[in-house]
Amino acid sequence: MEQHQLEELVEKLSMRLDTVEAELRELRARSDADIPEDILMAISAAVSAYLGNRGKVKAVRLSRHRTWAAQGRQRVQDHSKLL
CATH class of the missing domain: 1.20.5 (Single alpha-helices involved in coiled-coils or other helix-helix interfaces)
Known part of the structure; x- marks a missing residue:
């Protein structure tokens, strides 16, 4: 070269x-x-509504992906369970 x-x-x-x-x-x-308190409360309410007040939010973390599509692909590929 x-x-x-x-x-x-x-x-x-x-x-x-x-x-x-x-x-x-x-x-x-x-x-x-840090995740703001009002966001944590909204997540907790959504989980409770979805699971019929049987669920607890044990941990919340920010996604490292920029787009919803990338987050969806990650969710499908990690094979994690909600319960």
């Missing part, structure tokens, strides 16, 4: 790395965020 081609590849990789690092910072900020 020529010197010019190598420089272009290094520049492209640097740009990609910058993008990944920015996304990682955003994901870390999202995962460190």
